[in-house]
Amino acid sequence: MALKTFGNKDTRSGFGEGLRLLGETNPDVVALCADLTGSLKMDAFQKNHPDRFFQIGIAEANMIGIxxxxxxxxxxPFTGTFANFSTSRVYDQIRQSVAYSRKNVKICASHAGLTLGEDGATHQVLEDIGMMRMLPNMTVVVPADYNQTLQATLAIAAWDGPVYLRFGRPSVPIFTPEDAVFKIGKADLLVQGTDVTIIACGHMVWKALEAQVQLAEKGISAEVINMHTIKPLDTEAILSSVAKTGCVVTAEEHMMNGGLGDAVAQVLSKSSPAPQEFVAVNDTFGESGTPNELLKKYHLETTDIVLAAERVLTRKN
Amino acid sequence: MADLQAIATQVRRDIVRMVHAVSSGHPGGSLGCADFFTFMYAERLRVNANQFTMEGMNEDLFFLSNGHISPVWYSILSRSGFFPVSELATFRKISSRLQGHPSVDKNLPGIRMASGSLGQGLSVAIGAATTKTMNADQSMVYCLMGDGELQEGQVWEAAMYAGSKGISNLIGIIDYNNRQIDGDVSDVMGIMPLEDKWKAFGWDVYHMDGHSYDNMREVFATIDSNKSNRMPKMIIMKTEMGKGVDFMMGTHKWHGSAPNDEQLATALAQLPETLGDY
Incomplete structure (x- = not known):
């Protein structure tokens, strides 16, 4: 079975297009950038609405405060910079001035995870989902492809409260239909299956879909869920799927500690414990390399999801 | 409202009683800024105490970046009518709206931003001032910082931005008492030359005596007359930490310690009740 796509594009361009549309439709939306306008694809908004675009310079703490x-x-306000500078560099500013103060700021973060590539570990943040989901009042959204990132960008503008929106640099397959409804906190059930549940976010959702095809060829029926919102987490989607399949694989371009996998494990352990395997970076920093080399070396490939599914199946009662 | 001196004396009484009641809090800087807060809320700020809104449209906004001097702010806010004076008795107690450091978490009228982790207020004030400009709102944004707080790097990111972009509806105030927790600011890590630093960052700088109402009126009148220069304004306000309680002055020791029963009695003897205790 071939997977259907609508071409390839980077998720950050979905953000840029969403922001451009918001510029036309919502006069309250303003954008701030810390010297990465091109990388964040904020150029169109900047060009169309110079009076609502604020170049802050290389001063991320000040950007969050402003x-x-x-x-x-x-x-x-929509702030834009790399994911590392959107989170770890400004954690206390976000904590006090945004989350604790319940300010309606949208923290938009590109170049998340290993697929940033050659810049190496200083820029490859793998802890951001964990940091952000720990903050009370914070909503954490990790869309999977261009179309979904565009829709998520529109959705967070209408959402009242602080949001962390995570996206990335590489060009990846688009599989979300243009007209798909995006609802914060409501997971997308992409493929129904009966043997194992695969829950993924961000770039790993496409790989989960590929893994599902490979598993099907081996006679294993996998259910695939796109968990685009890490917080608030769609616990109902997790529990109802795992009630059916009895085991789960989580897949994320993030550290194993603190991310989607942890969030899912917490839900299951509280109400319906089930075997779980984690496809994630295992307590190590990244390094320079091409995105594909990095995904291979740090075990975030389609094959890794297939192997994890086979492992978790052996642990089922 | 009663005369400024009477208000300030009552505010000082409130401060020492509040920190004594919970054996914690920051009386030194609070006492030092009592005259300034009294002047601001009694004469300067155009605010609506009875109908507080987070948005503060067409009102002046005041941000306290050095949030640890919350006692003075809570006292003047309540004495100005933002919330009942009786609520001062809940300061730092469980479930109170008067958190140790200012918070919006429990919707205390008068406060729009949490502060306590230092160095963040000026950035927030710039943002609020920018929104006022976008909204064609002519009112001003004020931000008080501690002098020790200027050791935080974010302050200088904000200073550079406001100077570079000409955020002219913003007035910063530095509580220059030269004291911080570990000693004199000049010993811990010197911040001089203060005036030259802010000037170099593109600010219009003023000096003010934080214990003279006449001087405060004079300085703000000068600032108002210089409004057209399109520069952010910074006031270096000389104050005495612990002002009004003799044994709390001349030392950094009362930055973050509360008086015991005997010390409270000594302090209150120097601060006659003027507006009625809470």
Whole structure:
């Protein structure tokens, strides 16, 4: 069975297009960038709305503070920089001035994970989902492809409260239909299956779909869920799927500690314990390399999901 | 409202009583800023105490970046009518809206941003000032910082931005008492030359005596007359930590310690009740 795609594109361009559309439709939306306008694909918004675009310079802490302040008086600020500089560099600013202060700031983060590639570990944040989902009042959204990132960008503007939106650099297959409805906190059940549940987010959703095809060829029926919202987590989607399959594989371009896998494990352990395997980076920093070399070396390939599914099946009662 | 001196004296009484009641909090800087807060809320700020809104449209906004001097802010807010004076008795107690450091978590009127982790307020004030400009709102944004707080790097990111972009509806105030927890600011890590630093970052800099209402009126009148220069304004405000309680002055020791029963009695003897205790 061939998987259907609508071409390939980077998720950050989905963000850029979503922001451009918001510029036309929502006069309260303002955008702030810390010297990475091109990388974040914020150029169109900047060009169309120079009065609502704020170049902050290389000063991310100040950017988060300014964004928090801008909400007072009704603006909806979207901040843009790399994921590492959107989170670990400014964690206390987000914690005090955004999350604790319940400010309607949208923290938009590109170049997340290993697929940033050659820049290496200083820029390859693998802890951001964990950091952000730990913060009270914070919503964490990790869309899977261009179309979904575009829809997610529109959705977070309408969502009242702080949001972390994570996307990436490489060109990846588009499988979400253009007109698909995106609902924060409501997972997408992409493929129904009966033997094992695969829950993935971000770039790993496509690989989960590929893994499902390979598993089917081996006679294993996998259910695939796109968990695009890590917080609030769609616990109902997890529990109802695992009630059917009895085991789960989680897949994310993130550290094993603190990410999607942990979030799923917490849900299962509280109400319906089930064997789980984690496809994630195992407590190590990344390094320079091409995105594909990195995914291979750090075990985030389609094959790794297939192997994890086979392993978890052996642990089922 | 009663005369400024009477308000400030009552605010000082409130401060020492509040920190004494919970054996914690920061009386030194609070006492040092009592005259300034009194002047701001009684004369300067155009705010609506009875109908507080987070948005603060067409009102002046005040941000306290050095959130640890929350006692002085809570006292003047309540004495100005933002919330009942009786609520001062809940300061730092469980489930109170008067958190140790200012918070919006429990919707205390008068407060729009949490502070306590230092160095963040000026950035927030810039953001609020920018939104006011976008909304064609002519009112001003104020941000008070501690002098020790200037050791935080984010302050200088904000300073560079506001100077470079000409955020002219913003007035910063530095509580220059030269004291911080570990000693004199000049010993811990010097911040001089203060005026030259802010000037170099593109700010219009003023000096003010934080214990003279006449001088405060004069400095703000000068600032108002210089509004057209399109620069952010910074006031270096000289204050005395612990002002009004003799044994708390001349030392950094009362930055973050509360008086015991005997010390409270000594302090209150120097601060006659003027507006009625909470």
């Amino acid at each position: 964004a928090a302040g801008m909400t007072i008086g009704g603006k909806i």
